[in-house]
Amino acid sequence: MGLRLLAVGAAVPGQPVSNDAMAALVDTSDKWITTRTGIRTRYFCRDEKNADLAYRAALDALIHAGVAAEQVGVLLVSTFTPDHMSPTVACELRARLGLPEDTVVFDLNAACAGFLYGLQTARQLLLASSRPYALIVGSETLSRVLDFGDRSTCVLFGDGAAAVVAELATDSPFYWLGGSRGDAGGFLYCGGLWDKAKDEAPSVVHMQGQEVFRFAVEIIPYCIEGLLQKAGLQLADIDYVVCHQANVRIIQHVVKSLHARPEQFFVNVQRYGNTSSASIPLALNDMWRQHKLKPGSRVICVGFGAGFTWAACLFTW
Numbered sequence: 460m461g462l463r464l465l466a467v468g469a470a471v472p473g474q475p476v477s478n479d480a481m482a483a484l485v486d487t488s489d490k491w492i493t494t495r496t497g498i499r500t501r502y503f504c505r506d507e508k509n510a511d512l513a514y515r516a517a518l519d520a521l522i523h524a525g526v527a528a529e530q531v532g533v534l535l536v537s538t539f540t541p542d543h544m545s546p547t548v549a550c551e552l553r554a555r556l557g558l559p560e561d562t563v564v565f566d567l568n569a570a571c572a573g574f575l576y577g578l579q580t581a582r583q584l585l586l587a588s589s590r591p592y593a594l595i596v597g598s599e600t601l602s603r604v605l606d607f608g609d610r611s612t613c614v615l616f617g618d619g620a621a622a623v624v625a626e627l628a629t630d631s632p633f634y635w636l637g638g639s640r641g642d643a644g645g646f647l648y649c650g651g652l653w654d655k656a657k658d659e660a661p662s663v664v665h666m667q668g669q670e671v672f673r674f675a676v677e678i679i680p681y682c683i684e685g686l687l688q689k690a691g692l693q694l695a696d697i698d699y700v701v702c703h704q705a706n707v708r709i710i711q712h713v714v715k716s717l718h719a720r721p722e723q724f725f726v727n728v729q730r731y732g733n734t735s736s737a738s739i740p741l742a743l744n745d746m747w748r749q750h751k752l753k754p755g756s757r758v759i760c761v762g763f764g765a766g767f768t769w770a771a772c773l774f775t776w
């Protein structure tokens with residue numbers, strides 16, 4: 460059974476924060492950030508919580524889809540920065556959106572690949588749902604787990620949320636791949652709970668960027684080739700490839716290794732920085748607003764992140 464994405468919505472907090480503003484916090488420069496990552500601005504929450512961003516994005520998507528709250532049977536929120544360990548963001552969101560009480564709701568965490576895990580999970584859950592639509596949200600408040608004294612991480616990430624409304628569809632094939640290599644080296648790590656052994660609180664993101672870069676440029680082509688093989692298609696048959704937006708240099712590397720057309724690969728990391736599980740739906744939202752997504756457009760999305768977790772899907776808009 461295929462999956463059709465009907466509409467997308469998004470929310471970011473406050474005003475864009477420039478590279479120059481980051482240079483006022485740590486020893487960095489607009490030139491370093493732009494040339495090494497492509498990032499020009501990002502957004503950080505002040506008072507807004509994860510559930511506030513998720514709510515705005517989800518409502519936006521429902522309005523764009525023309526779907527009423529009582530028609531939603533599944534609500535999933537992908538996040539690794541929820542407001543609380545419990546209750547979930549999804550629980551709060553269900554109540555605020557006025558979805559039926561028996562809607563299946565939970566948060567899931569597959570790092571920056573989480574939104575794509577959400578699509579696949581929602582697809583399975585819709586098969587058992589009495590209602591036709593699923594709402595899948597990627598929502599992150601990374602500013603709460605950033606060390607604003609560590610220039611090697613704080614300039615890279617941002618806050619944001621985006622959501623899609625989806626339904627099962629026999630005439631809209633959906634191909635999916637996912638897995639996890641494991642990251643025994645702890646190259647990308649965020650402790651979460653107070654780590655007594657390390658006496659580390661509050662919890663912040665640690666990253667050895669070059670190791671993550673190497674993983675990304677290997678796994679993205681692997682995913683794209685795997686999906687094309689499953690679908691019996693060539694890269695030339697795909698209208699857009701949407702990689703997790705972590706660094707423009709990762710995307711350029713992949714374009715070169717696949718001998719692809721650069722314009723096939725959508726890039727908006729310059730606006731938002733790396734927003735983890737919000738990044739792929741934020742890209743879909745920008746593409747939709749730029750009229751790039753038309754009925755029949757074939758899209759490949761590829762996510763990768765902590766735990767060297769990865770996922771990818773191919774769908775028709």
Ligand SMILES: CC(C)(COP(=O)(O)OP(=O)(O)OC[C@H]1O[C@@H](n2cnc3c(N)ncnc32)[C@H](O)[C@@H]1OP(=O)(O)O)[C@@H](O)C(=O)NCCC(=O)NCCS
Pocket residue numbers: 486487488491492495496571610611612614647666667668669671672675705706709733763764765
């Ligand atoms: C993080 C990343 C941009 C760093 O770029 P890089 O070219 O690998 O840079 P390095 O880590 O080798 O650091 C090079 C130098 O820049 C310095 N540097 C690091 N951050 C800096 C900053 N914000 N401003 C200025 N200098 C910085 C380092 O201290 C180092 O200095 P040194 O040579 O004097 O030791 C890059 O490795 C990357 O994008 N990796 C993938 C990250 C990713 O995708 N993460 C998310 C996965 S979900």
